Amino acid sequence: MSRAVFAASLLLVIACAGDPSAPADGETGTGAPADTGASGSVAVSEGEGTAPTSEGETTAEPTGPTFHGDVLPLFAQHCQGCHEPGGIAPFDITDYAVAAPLSPAIAAATSARTMPPFVADNSGACRSFTHARWISDEEIDLLAAWDAAGAPEGDPTTPRPIPPAPDALVGDEIVTVTTPAGYEPVADEAGMADDYQCFVVDPGVADVARYLVGYEVVPGNPAVTHHLIGFLVDPEASTPLGGTNRTRMEALDAESPDQPGWDCYGAAGDGVLPEGTPVTWAPGGGAFNFPVGTGIRVDPGYVLVLQMHYNLAVGGGADATDLRLSMADEVEREAVNALNDRFLATLFNGTTVKIPAGESEFQWTWSERIGDWDDRISGWNGVQLLGMLPHMHGLGRRMEVELIQGDQRSCAIYVDRWDFNWQQAFMYAEPINVMPGDELQVTCEWDASARDRDTYPGLGTGDEMCLLGIYAAELP
Ligand code: HEC
Numbered sequence: 001m002s003r004a005v006f007a008a009s010l011l012l013v014i015a016c017a018g019d020p021s022a023p024a025d026g027e028t029g030t031g032a033p034a035d036t037g038a039s040g041s042v043a044v045s046e047g048e049g050t051a052p053t054s055e056g057e058t059t060a061e062p063t064g065p066t067f068h069g070d071v072l073p074l075f076a077q078h079c080q081g082c083h084e085p086g087g088i089a090p091f092d093i094t095d096y097a098v099a100a101p102l103s104p105a106i107a108a109a110t111s112a113r114t115m116p117p118f119v120a121d122n123s124g125a126c127r128s129f130t131h132a133r134w135i136s137d138e139e140i141d142l143l144a145a146w147d148a149a150g151a152p153e154g155d156p157t158t159p160r161p162i163p164p165a166p167d168a169l170v171g172d173e174i175v176t177v178t179t180p181a182g183y184e185p186v187a188d189e190a191g192m193a194d195d196y197q198c199f200v201v202d203p204g205v206a207d208v209a210r211y212l213v214g215y216e217v218v219p220g221n222p223a224v225t226h227h228l229i230g231f232l233v234d235p236e237a238s239t240p241l242g243g244t245n246r247t248r249m250e251a252l253d254a255e256s257p258d259q260p261g262w263d264c265y266g267a268a269g270d271g272v273l274p275e276g277t278p279v280t281w282a283p284g285g286g287a288f289n290f291p292v293g294t295g296i297r298v299d300p301g302y303v304l305v306l307q308m309h310y311n312l313a314v315g316g317g318a319d320a321t322d323l324r325l326s327m328a329d330e331v332e333r334e335a336v337n338a339l340n341d342r343f344l345a346t347l348f349n350g351t352t353v354k355i356p357a358g359e360s361e362f363q364w365t366w367s368e369r370i371g372d373w374d375d376r377i378s379g380w381n382g383v384q385l386l387g388m389l390p391h392m393h394g395l396g397r398r399m400e401v402e403l404i405q406g407d408q409r410s411c412a413i414y415v416d417r418w419d420f421n422w423q424q425a426f427m428y429a430e431p432i433n434v435m436p437g438d439e440l441q442v443t444c445e446w447d448a449s450a451r452d453r454d455t456y457p458g459l460g461t462g463d464e465m466c467l468l469g470i471y472a473a474e475l476p
Contacts, residue, residue, distance in 0.1 A: 065146040066154025067096050074142065075099070076161040078116050078135050081284030086223055088283045090314050094160075096153055103151035107144045110135060117282070117422040119415045120390070126411035128429045129387075131167075131285050166286025169216040171326030177201035177304070180260035181320040185224055185310035188263060194226075194421075195310040198264035198272075200233075200249055200303050203325055211295030211334070214326035215279050216287035223315025226421060230279025230323065231268040231305045232298065232337075241271040248272050249305070266393060266459035268305040276337035277389055277469055279304065279323065280425040287324075291386055291431065293332035294473045309421070333473040335386060338374035342366035343444065343466035344457045354456055355395065355464060360449040364466060367404065371436030373470055382475030383434045387427035388413045389469030394420050395446040395455060401468060403432065404439040412440060425471065433475060442468050 065071055075083070075093045083093035093099050099106065109115035116133035120126075123134075146152070178201070185195040203212075219225035235246035243251075248271045252262035268274045278296045281288075290296065306323065343364055346353045355362045370385075371378035390399045396418040403412040413426060444466035448455055455464050 064149045064152070065142050066152045067099065067146070068154040068156055068158040070142060070154075071099075071146050072158075073161040074135070074139055076163045078133065078139075080163045081166075082116075086315075088222060088224070088226055088311065088314065096156070100151040100153070103143075103147035107147035110140050110143050112417075113140075114417060114419075116284075117419065119417055119419055119422055120426045121414040121416055126414040127432075129426045130429050131288065131427070132429075133284065167289070169214050169287035169324055169326050170289045171213055171328065173327050175204055175325045175327050177203060177323050177325065179220075179306060179308060179319065179321045179323075182318050183260055183320065184318045185308075185312060185316075187312060188265075193311055193313040195308075195312065196263065196265050197261045197308050197310065198252075198269050199261040199306050199308065200253075201306055201323065202303050203298055203327070205298045205300050205302060205327075207300055208329075209297050209299050211328045211331045212278050212290070212298055212325055213295040213328045213331065214287060214289035215281075216324040216326075217279075217281040218322040218324065219283070219319065220321050221315065221317055221319035222283065224310045224312060224317065224319055225283065225321060226309040226311040227282045227423070228279065228309070228321065228323070229277055229281075229307045229423070231272075231274035231307065232276045232278055232296075233268060233272060233274050233303050233305050234299065235301060235303055237273055239271045239273055245272055264305075264307050265461045266463065266465060268307065270459065272305060274305065274339070276339060277425065278337050279306075280389065280423070282422060282424055288427075289326070290335055291427075291473070293476075294335040294386070295328055295331035296335050296337055296471075298327075311421075333476065334376070335471055335473045336374050336376050337389075337469060337471050338377070339389075339467055339469045340368060340373050341391075341457075341465055341467035342368060342442075343464070347457050352456065354454040355446050355448045355451075357451050357454050358449055360447050361397075361445055362448060363443055363445045365441060365443040366466070367439050367441035369436065370434055370438050370440060370470070370472070373472075377472055378436050380436055380474040383436055383438075384473050384475050385412070385428065385432040385434055385470060386473060387425050387471040389423075389425045389467075389471075390415050390418070391423060391465055391467040391469065392418055392420070392444055392446070393461070393464050395448050395451070395464055396420065396444065397447045398443075398445040399466070399468075400443045402441040402443075403434065404441055405434065425469070427471065431473075440468065440470070442466060 079093045082089040085092050091098050118133040122128050122132040179199045187193055188195050217228055233245050237245050239245055239248045252269045262269050353364055370383055399415040401412040403410050
């Protein structure tokens, strides 16, 4: 649907939220894509297992992976960005005394692929992505073997591995915006450790449109900064609650005079209508540069609403996070970032879908022509799909997106362990060339087994979404 239609659907969410009309029969989708197959062989260096043996013994030394020889280099590459002192994660994985007793948890979390956190399948069975926090089957096997061997230390004098240098931000003009200094996160709900707070920042685009070609996030207090989503908002666009985004944001901000910003969960705040999510960030990554020659248009006067997700499980205290925006006056090809949610749209077309209370695997499928995501795309001769932003709320479990080109179907993105806390955009390692008339089919699956009431589409914490944002540029 076009930006205007998405905005209209959000308007109607507000209008309909109190009065969910009769449910429509939810079309149900099919199962998961084919299994990725068997894992490869265990890649461990032989002979490094130097567990202490008593003097004079001639028994062969145990072989297998050790912490210093095999495991720490893997941790430095894939875990240290979060699991180090002052980071967002709960323990320092580079300290043997800390990591060894946790080897069963490490083996379990990596084999379940809940760690490192990355909710999209990057095995190659359904595309692959840049900046993928994804370890190989061999690396998972190595951690399992290390755990099975009793987490041997190996030689502590082995030189410590150096974590990879993060990607640098490319561009001539970097505009730095910062969340309000001194904001101290407080849990949104008693007993929980999460705070979702929105702040508005100004990228300083005055008279003529400019383009966002890359960004980098520098958290002020990394121990509490879990993720960040930057919504592009036209302050002068009108909203359902009367007035404009600007007056709506001012009203939200005024609800808590003692602190800057406002509470927000599903998007940029109740009644604020975003046009896209050009910025998505989680810890541990470096800068993100859009594919060379492309950038996302920022019209004069537009602002970014930054949804900060703070988590207080490990740290606390105030934060002021820098967002460094790489801006350009022109780009070869404008990249369009457009949002679409036909599940949300059922709220206003008289076919409201509900997720029945107690249902553990409720699925719903919708599809739409790629050109209908945004009016600009519909006019292109060919489309390059650069990336995807899947989005559901807390009941979401899986999302499968299929690309339908004539009678051919292929997997576009497969999220098989949705976690609201680790949402992000996924950019293709190899962009996909399509036509505006090709379709994307989206299947969402939710688990409402713990809910004793039906769940409706909407933007609130207790509502659900089945949104797919796309990043696309015209074929060169
Ligand atoms: C992007 C940041 C990030 C990266 C990278 C990361 N972790 Fe974590 N890890 C966390 C956070 C945050 C938690 C706390 C629980 C949560 O929020 O999911 C956690 C929790 C854990 C836990 C506790 C059990 C669990 O599953 O919650 C284990 C074990 C773990 N991580 C292992 C690893 C290993 C091994 C790697 C690298 C192969 C890794 N993590 C990479 C952020 C990260």
